[in-house]
Amino acid sequence: xxxxxxxxxxxxxxxxxxxxxxxxxxxxxxxxxxxxxxxxxxxxxxxxxxxxxxxxxxxxxxxxxxxxxxxxxxxxxxxxxxxxxxxxxxxxxxxxxxxxxxxxxxxxxxxxxxxxxxxxxxxxxxxxxxxxxxxxxxxxxxxxxxxxxxxxx
DNA sequence: GCCAACGTTGGC
DNA sequence: GCCAACGTTGGC
Numbered sequence: 338x339x340x341x342x343x344x345x346x347x348x349x350x351x352x353x354x355x356x357x358x359x360x361x362x363x364x365x366x367x368x369x370x371x372x373x374x375x376x377x378x379x380x381x382x383x384x385x386x387x388x389x390x391x392x393x394x395x396x397x398x399x400x401x402x403x404x405x406x407x408x409x410x411x412x413x414x415x416x417x418x419x420x421x422x423x424x425x426x427x428x429x430x431x432x433x434x435x436x437x438x439x440x441x442x443x444x445x446x447x448x449x450x451x452x453x454x455x456x457x458x459x460x461x462x463x464x465x466x467x468x469x470x471x472x473x474x475x476x477x478x479x480x481x482x483x484x485x486x487x488x489x490x
Numbered sequence: 491g492c493c494a495a496c497g498t499t500g501g502c
Numbered sequence: 503g504c505c506a507a508c509g510t511t512g513g514c
Contacts, residue, residue, distance in 0.1 A: 344512090370497080393512055451513075469495040471511050 339380060340482040342388040342399070342465060343439070344473045352389045352401045352444055361441035362406055365474075366414045367422040369434060373474040377409045378435045380476070387439055388477065388485055390465070391448070398448035399485050407438035445489030459484045 343365065345351065355363055368374060385405040391398055411432035414422040427433035454460045464475040477485075 346512090397513065469511095471496060473511090 339382065339385045340387070340477045340479055341376075341381065341385060341405075342390055342463075342475050342477050343403075344390045344392040346393045347391045348393070351391065352403075352441070355389065355403060355439070355441045356444065358441070362438055364407075364436050364438050366412050366436045368412070368436065368474055369422065369424065370472060370474075373472050374433075374435055376474055376476065377437050379409070381405050381408055381437055383408055386442075386482060388482060389439075392473075396448070396450040396452065398450040399445070399454070399489060400448045401444040401489070402442040402486065403439040404442055405437055406440040409435040409437050412436040445486075447489060449485050449488045453488060454485070457484065457488070 350363070355361065365377075368377060383405055387403045387405065388399050389401045389403055391400050411429070412422070412427070412434040413436075414420040415424040415427035415432065415434045416429055417423055418425075422434075424433060451466070454463065455466050460466065460481055463477060463481055464470055464472060465477075
């Protein structure tokens with residue numbers, strides 16, 4: 338089993354939105370970065386555990402856990418000219434972009450802020466806190482996952 | 491609101 | 503294939 342971290346701006350889609358969603362599940366569309374695409378297409382498996390992170394938030398923080406409920410499949414928003422994520426380079430017969438589904442598991446009893454993550458010795462290597470990091474979907478280790486969960490509970 | 495960092499685009 | 507310009511991300 339792998340572990341992941343996904344970012345969302347809470348003003349766009351928050352962990353509370355996920356908890357309120359039908360079947361507590363949503364499709365994670367709009368990823369338009371090749372490295373993240375490769376993770377989604379090639380490595381995510383059903384049941385993988387995911388940290389839900391609020392970016393551009395006050396404070397930016399890990400806020401809960403969800404899990405992969407559907408593995409990578411073509412991101413249909415790329416095919417729709419009226420969608421903000423439309424990308425004419427992506428064809429149905431050869432999709433450029435992929436999405437996945439996540440299901441809500443739990444919200445932390447307290448958010449784990451980026452400041453706390455940066456201050457934790459065990460979390461220094463996380464992609465999240467590397468300078469210039471811009472991946473919205475990234476792998477984390479089991480130890481990192483467990484540490485953040487411990488801090489949030 | 492600012493701006494550093496970085497990925498993408500497109501002219502050459 | 504290089505690289506300047508541009509757009510986006512996301513912490514501060």
